[in-house]
Amino acid sequence: MHKSLLSASLIALAIAAPIANAHEAGDILVRAGAITVNPKADSGSVKVDRGPAAGTNLGGKATMGSDTQLGLNFAYMLTNNIGIELLAATPFEHDVKLKNTALAPANGKLGTLKHLPPTLSVVYYPLDSKSVFQPYVGAGINYTWIYDEHVGSRASEAGFDNFRAKNSWGLAWQVGADYMLTDKLMLNAQVRYIDINTTAYVDNNSVAPGTRAKVNVDVDPMVYMVGLGYKF
Template sequence: MKISVLALLVAACAPVAASAHQAGDFFMRAGSATVRPTGGSDNVLGLGEFDINNNTQLGLTFTYMLTDHVGVELLGATPFRHKVGLASTGTLATVHQLPPTLMAQWYFMDNNSKLQPYAGIGVNYTMFYDTDFNQTGRDAGLSNLSVKNSWGVAGQVGLDYQLTPQWMLNASLWYMDINTKVRFDAAGAGRQSIDTHINPFVFFFGAGYRF
């Protein structure tokens, strides 16, 4: 009897173990999201392919666990800002984009593991806006820049580490199929339409909270 009472007291005073994802959980992750384009474009006015720089913003993901192993996640972020140019001219324009992405995920471990590796596949919709040539572009006779919005497939691998029942650390890698058309007017050459393949990797590092 004394042993049983002692065991109950020890159990009551012990720290609560960090529990992993379970059916019905809803959690949000926030952290740095870096978009690193990997693609290229058709030849631009005989001067080569577009060069698009990396950009880092605040990334947000919202996940709902349908089962202990299957989740649905929505990726959002503050607007990404990319400089676009050519090797021979430098930066010619600035383009803003938002890439909301919906993923179906599979979590590999059982729900008593603090480490939760996962993989996902889904669809990405990239919205381009606030596109404008800088002074270098305008001096080169370029105007009326537009970038077509894009639908594409997205893939993901990631890892959560559960710190407490509510808090977790996260690292994930995304790949997005982003193909678009960049259109602009070039003095003496008329309206141009350049097939452009951005196809970025997105690196995410952050923390998550279960509600």
């Protein structure tokens, strides 16, 4: 009888241990895992905005490929239910393509670009801090720094050069969840929508001196991350 009670007590303690104080005010949460940026890339048509043919609408669309990198989250719990979080990652690289433009040499891969998307959010955890399962929602602001743009070899042969894109400010929303494996270690999954809008430019002096084309792109990616976290 006593052995049964002791065994039951130990099992209860083992189950309860990770539940106690899952997230509390003052906790620092660090998460790391695989993060994928999947751009929607809904663009306007490609237009010539500089040179003898300025104002010409070339039609077509711009698209961007997805990329997966190492994602990092740093969060600080202001209360048991509210935290502030910073999203970071190793640089993403995306292929940029043009399709269905009136200028045939422009169609296909234009080039590549890299970006970093630091995002600062306020997150809300609705459940009691002792719950082993901690879903949350968040909203914040994103700054996307775009750099290292360059045209591809095929586009370069067609006379394209000086490819660049503007940085972007936008809002971001997320849903996610932590599952406490121990008092400190957790599994994490999250999904975000980030409002990223940019204007890309590219020169082509082989068409005519001073010719430049531009396209406005609503990148607006869905961002997915799965990983592990640790509470300090």
